Amino acid sequence: MSQKTMILTDPDTGRSLELPVRESTIGPPALEVSSLYREFGIFTYDPGFLSTASCTSRITYIDGEQGILRYRGYPIEELAAKTSFLEVAYLLLYGDLPSETQLTTFEDSISRHSMINESLKRFFDGFHYDAHPMAMLIGVVGSLSAFYHDHFESHENITQEQRELVAHRLIAKMPTIAAAAYKHNLGEPFIYPRRDLRYVANFLNMMFATPCERYRISPLAERAMNLLFILHADHEQNASTSTVRLAASSGANPYACIAAGITSLWGPAHGGANEEVLKMLGEIGTVDRIDQYIAKVKDKSFRLAGFGHRVYKNYDPRAKIIRDVCHRVLEELADGSNPQFELALRLEEIALKDEYFLERKLYPNVDFYSGIIYRALGIPINMFTAMFAIARTVGWVAHWIELTTDPEYRIGRPRQRYVGEPLRQIRPIRQR
Ligand code: CMC
Numbered sequence: 106m107s108q109k110t111m112i113l114t115d116p117d118t119g120r121s122l123e124l125p126v127r128e129s130t131i132g133p134p135a136l137e138v139s140s141l142y143r144e145f146g147i148f149t150y151d152p153g154f155l156s157t158a159s160c161t162s163r164i165t166y167i168d169g170e171q172g173i174l175r176y177r178g179y180p181i182e183e184l185a186a187k188t189s190f191l192e193v194a195y196l197l198l199y200g201d202l203p204s205e206t207q208l209t210t211f212e213d214s215i216s217r218h219s220m221i222n223e224s225l226k227r228f229f230d231g232f233h234y235d236a237h238p239m240a241m242l243i244g245v246v247g248s249l250s251a252f253y254h255d256h257f258e259s260h261e262n263i264t265q266e267q268r269e270l271v272a273h274r275l276i277a278k279m280p281t282i283a284a285a286a287y288k289h290n291l292g293e294p295f296i297y298p299r300r301d302l303r304y305v306a307n308f309l310n311m312m313f314a315t316p317c318e319r320y321r322i323s324p325l326a327e328r329a330m331n332l333l334f335i336l337h338a339d340h341e342q343n344a345s346t347s348t349v350r351l352a353a354s355s356g357a358n359p360y361a362c363i364a365a366g367i368t369s370l371w372g373p374a375h376g377g378a379n380e381e382v383l384k385m386l387g388e389i390g391t392v393d394r395i396d397q398y399i400a401k402v403k404d405k406s407f408r409l410a411g412f413g414h415r416v417y418k419n420y421d422p423r424a425k426i427i428r429d430v431c432h433r434v435l436e437e438l439a440d441g442s443n444p445q446f447e448l449a450l451r452l453e454e455i456a457l458k459d460e461y462f463l464e465r466k467l468y469p470n471v472d473f474y475s476g477i478i479y480r481a482l483g484i485p486i487n488m489f490t491a492m493f494a495i496a497r498t499v500g501w502v503a504h505w506i507e508l509t510t511d512p513e514y515r516i517g518r519p520r521q522r523y524v525g526e527p528l529r530q531i532r533p534i535r536q537r
Contacts, residue, residue, distance in 0.1 A: 339500030411473030
């Protein structure tokens with residue numbers, strides 16, 4: 106079958122350029138424009154990448170119009186119902202769900218790498234007691250690059266085993282670092298990881314146990330968190346993943362690249378939204394004040410946190426799953442009563458009937474309900490985005506591996522439309 110092309114014609118010269126259309130397995134194909142500048146001396150311009158594919162990937166597929174999300178071809182709903190977070194991590198990293206033996210070996214490796222170097226632990230002493238956990242995560246994860254810096258002079262030198270080691274270390278150490286950040290805020294001693302506990306249970310233990318008190322791990326909390334981690338594990342070329350890819354494209358140390366991803370995730374338009382939702386619900390306070398806030402949205406003085414998405418123009422499939430889990434978690438924990446959840450449900454109901462939201466296809470996203478569950482499980486608000494970061498580390502490292510093994514990989518170097526001064530001359534300082 107011949108390759109489909111599209112023809113672009115320069116109206117000034119009448120010259121035409123045939124551009125190849127690169128097919129996808131599913132989803133829109135991509136018009137390859139890499140020869141455009143060379144042939145026509147013109148750039149494409151697409152702020153925010155509304156129509157630009159930055160890479161080729163086999164990891165995650167999203168259809169925003171239909172509200173579909175799949176990891177390596179598996180629907181998110183099935184993964185959420187039938188797998189554990191580490192099974193999903195294996196799937197994202199290696200492309201297939203693990204066999205029993207593969208999973209046991211993988212789980213063993215992750216738990217073996219969960220401790221952090223004692224010197225790295227001391228880095229926390231440099232942070233003020235009330236430093237935001239995300240600020241500590243950026244600093245401490247970035248500092249892993251000072252401990253593991255062999256083999257990273259260029260991507261060509263790294264072996265598959267070394268790539269795997271990076272991935273396993275990061276997935277293993279993120280919960281330890283995040284829990285340590287929380288303990289630092291509290292002024293409590295850090296709790297070492299335990300190899301006899303599963304991934305999420307171990308994290309909960311590091312968060313809530315103390316040297317003088319054992320922590321009883323609630324199976325409900327473990328199940329709910331496992332599910333939230335699955336839903337947050339990857340989301341193709343979002344801002345933080347693209348940041349990791351761009352940082353890594355120069356051949357930079359992967360631990361430092363993940364710190365760059367954490368930085369991008371922290372923003373309120375991205376992973377920081379889960380923290381913003383709870384603050385927003387606190388600010389709105391009661392159902393009778395919702396209309397007032399909807400009016401503010403319309404006059405553009407307010408944005409509903411946890412609403413809207415660049416890709417989803419339908420209900421975010423992750424939000425649907427989380428809303429159901431929210432019901433179950435709250436029922437088991439507090440007979441279903443939770444004023445913030447009730448407020449959120451009402452806000453959703455009102456917004457989804459409103460012309461403003463309908464016209465713009467604004468629906469609740471994954472973060473609209475996740476914070477309510479985390480809060481019910483005892484996770485403090487300023488840790489919400491750190492929870493997201495633990496889960497998304499899996500996606501980041503999967504994309505890092507994909508980038509560094511992609512034969513088409515080149516350093517990322519966008520172009521620009523320059524609209525500044527064309528040429529100026531320096532006047533002596535006394536004349537300026
Ligand atoms: N509340 C009110 N209006 C909104 C919202 C919102 N949350 N989001 C978008 N709009 C309006 C926006 O004002 C604009 O209206 P108009 O056409 O009149 O100018 C229109 O919808 C399109 O918005 P946009 O800013 O061009 O959309 P975008 O694709 O650039 O931004 C977004 C996507 C997620 C940054 C944005 O919807 C937003 O700021 N949402 C709130 C933050 C949030 O919940 N982020 C979490 C995203 S999901 C988790 C993750 O993966 O990170």
